[in-house]
Amino acid sequence: MMSDTMIAIRSLLDEQEAAWAAGDAEAFARAALPDIVFTNVVGMFSIGRAGFIAQHRHIFSSFYRGSIMTQAIEQVTFARPDVAIVNTLTEVSRFDALPPAFATRGGVLRSRLEQVLGDNGGGWQVAAFHNVIVHPDAASAAPSPGAA
Secondary structure (H helix, E strand, C coil): CCCHHHHHHHHHHHHHHHHHCCCCCCHCCCCCCEEEEEEECCCCHHHHHHHHHHHHHHCCCCCCCCCCCEEEEEEEEEEECCEEEEEEEEECCCCCCCCCCCCCCCCCEEEEEEEEECCCCCEEECCCCCCEEEEEHHHHHCCCCCCC
């Protein structure tokens, strides 16, 4: 059984997935702090909610229009009871032609997304959002977690 905290974190991820599917950048950023630190899959970096929304508005209106993104939780680490580092494996599908730097396999783009969440008593919010593409060839050659 999941704790209330894990249910709340999963709910935040579910809201992000729904906003992505709707192509709604403002809804996708609903939980973003005003000074969110954002690094996207190609290394673009910004600080602030406006930049986070602008970049998602751009991708939702171009190559990610009509796409679906899912997040599978791989690890949640609590730095404190009110600070969680949430690592997910994301999969994006049903997209248009992607930029050349995006490596896909079988029509799916996979990435590792790390979000730093904080709860100030009013619900979990995203302080940092860092996303990197999982290159299909590198992923197949990588040792499994915990392998010596």
